[in-house]
Amino acid sequence: MAIELLLKGGTVVTEGGVVQADVGIDREKIVALTAPGETIPAKRVVDIGGLHLLPGLIDMHSHHREPGYTHKEDLITATACCAAGGVTVTVGMPNVSPSPTTAEILRDMFALYDQKAIVDYNVNPAGTVLEEIPRMAAMGILAYKVFMVVDTGRSYPHMPGIGVHDHGKLLAIFQEVQKTGLPIMIHPHDQALMDQIEQGYWAEGKRDFRAYAQAYAAHDGVIWDVAVGVLLRLQQAADVRLHLLHLQTVGCVEMLRAAKAQGRPVSAEVNPWALWLGNDWSNIERLGSYALSYYVAPHHSEAIWKALLDGTADIIATDHAPHLKEEKEPGWTDGWKAHTGTPSAQRYLSLLLTDVSAGRISLERAVEIVSLQPAKLFGLYPRKGAIRVGADADLVAVDLDREHVITNEEVLSKCGWTPYAGRKVRGVPVHTLVRGQFVFENGSVVGRPGYGRLASPVNAKSHERK
Ligand SMILES: [Zn+2]
CATH class of the missing domain: 3.20.20.140 (Metal-dependent hydrolases)
Structure with a gap:
């Protein structure tokens, strides 16, 4: 059975350290962290070689x-x-x-x-x-x-x-x-x-x-x-x-x-x-x-x-x-x-x-x-906050070497300005995934309003919203 998505070739920051690994994602969750070269069948494979993968x-x-x-x-x-x-x-x-x-x-x-x-x-x-x-x-x-x-x-x-x-x-x-x-x-x-x-x-x-x-x-x-x-x-x-x-x-x-x-x-x-x-x-x-x-x-x-x-x-x-x-x-x-x-x-x-x-x-x-x-x-761990098997596939892939000068024009907030305009940074997000779905891909917001879900404590007595 093929999983939905494989992020291949990235450097992954896990709780145990920084490792080379491919990250398998299925039904919103991280289902596999495999050493490079191990094959795992996936319906979609995205090459993130050269990028670091961090928990969202x-x-x-x-x-x-x-x-x-x-x-x-x-x-x-x-x-x-x-x-x-x-x-x-x-x-x-x-x-x-x-x-x-x-x-x-x-x-x-x-x-x-x-x-x-x-x-x-x-x-x-x-x-x-x-x-x-x-x-x-x-x-x-x-x-x-x-x-x-x-x-x-x-x-x-x-x-x-x-x-x-x-x-x-x-x-x-x-x-x-x-x-x-x-x-x-x-x-x-x-x-x-x-x-x-x-x-x-x-x-x-x-x-x-x-x-x-x-x-x-x-x-x-x-x-x-x-x-x-x-x-x-x-x-x-x-x-x-x-x-x-x-x-x-x-x-x-x-x-x-x-x-x-x-x-x-x-x-x-x-x-x-x-x-x-x-x-x-x-x-x-x-x-x-x-x-x-x-x-x-x-x-x-x-x-x-x-x-x-x-x-x-x-x-x-x-x-x-x-x-x-x-x-x-x-x-x-x-x-x-x-x-x-x-x-x-x-x-x-x-x-x-x-x-x-x-x-x-x-x-x-x-x-x-x-x-x-x-x-x-705040009670979200281990469902969120770390790249581990079983956690939500909330991930950000960053290019640690890419330099960028912040501008007011890039600001997505309605206010239209940032106090950091003109500042040169090194290290920029390339992709963001929420529960396995890209919401930011190759530098563009692709997420759909309404996709976001209430993130409640793992041990909450009730997640119910009446
Ligand atoms: Zn405040």
């Missing part, structure tokens, strides 16, 4: 903008970026409208993804309504998300209903989430500190993008450090699985390292902007609000790199956050008027592979932080 990327943090903000991005453009970027599972965030704070709203969101997603998906709903927390767990989610941001001055990006700063309420949420066994992701923030700091800048007439960047990073990252200190202490009180978003200071890295040394169930993500964009002030001078996300001073960025290499930081997730140019332009004179965030899903693999090429990180560790560890932390 799992992006746990992406702002897809639908429903509610489809002028910025929609699920088709967002998941087209994913296909082109080697991302085979993308997980949306709750700052959409209506925000998924209840099982009903989440069900409607899943229905939208079901119609439109090109790659597999899930959504991290807001865990802000206590009685909805167990109901949403039963729907096959991977994690909850809460913003500590309660900035009442802006309706976007942190709208009411999904932000909680009150420590008592956070503790109650943690205790409820703990019963589900799922992790809770938190965007660390302290609005009282931010208010105090920004008033100081404004009193001096400083409101531009520089002031905004510096205010968030003031006092060597006090806003982030205070918030993470609170979160880690509440984590200990509730014994909940805590996943910290936006790791970006030396202080946060040290607190995380200490908590891990105590064996506590804590983890953290690093975002592309902390590694390749906001860590260089000249990018902020050149691009203004288009480079913000956040400013990460070089000594902080160094600490984050170290944390990624030594395992203190667990994963890279994109924080992909497209906005229109009209929403960024006001930042030149008023940084507080620009929407915060940068698009990155389409090219973060290339940015990471460029560092692999430069010897900064090994290919094996790079694959761990973008594929294997997200799968393990």
